[in-house]
Amino acid sequence: MxxxxxxxxxxxxxxxxxxxxxxxxxxxxxxxxxxxxxxxxxxxxxxxxxxxxxxxxxxxxxxxDHRKFGDVDDYHRSIPILIRDPSILNDYYDKSRPYEKVIKLESQLGILRESDNRKCLAAFFSYGNKGQTLRVEEDSKILKIVKQFMKNNVEPELDPEKKNLYKEIANRILDGYQLEMPKLKIHQSSRLSSKAENVASRLLKRKKGKGL
Known part of the structure; x- marks a missing residue:
């Protein structure tokens, strides 16, 4: 420990x-x-x-934010993000069917980025059933992920409290790279597919009294 x-x-x-x-x-x-x-x-x-x-x-x-130093309920807390952009994971897929995957925001990683010698708190994700991970250093890729999060998770969310939480999480992801929230064109009709919605719902379930 x-x-x-x-x-x-x-x-x-x-x-x-x-x-x-x-x-x-x-x-x-x-x-x-x-x-x-x-x-x-x-x-x-x-x-x-x-x-x-x-x-x-x-x-x-x-x-x-209100919790004391070292005080957490769920050591493995994560936030599921629905991805409909295959370029994020460089995935090959059946183009006759809609592309959807869920990645989970796990933690932040302190890095000194080689490309520009810049200090960042890079977002770290996991996905799939084989323990795949994704460490995002590039500004362009994290902006893609945040746009997907805003479009596929934040906008369809009906719970105002959870929606506001998600928006602040998106801002804090970008804060790690000293980036601003991009302007997004989002259709209000955008909704999670039933399959992806079920996956996200299972990942979000927590015992009563715990965080999301």
């Missing part, structure tokens, strides 16, 4: 280089405020926030 000393209390934040109990934002805030200390690590705690070390942090879900 990966642990730190937070305000004098040993606190679990994850395992190895995957810190699924704390977002990068909460970690850096606690570090800058002097609330974190080392507990026998082979490298200083300040290294945890260095982008070139490829540490994975919990995605900063907006409805968890």
């Amino acid at each position: 990966a642990r730190v000393n937070y305000k004098g209390v040993e606190t679990k934040i994850g395992v190895l280089n995957s810190y699924f109990c704390v977002s990068y934002q909460k970690f850096t805030t606690a570090l800058n405020e002097g609330h974190l200390q080392d507990i026998g690590k082979s490298y200083p705690i300040s290294d945890f926030t260095k982008m070139e070390r490829d540490f994975y942090f919990r995605f900063p879900f907006p409805d968890e």
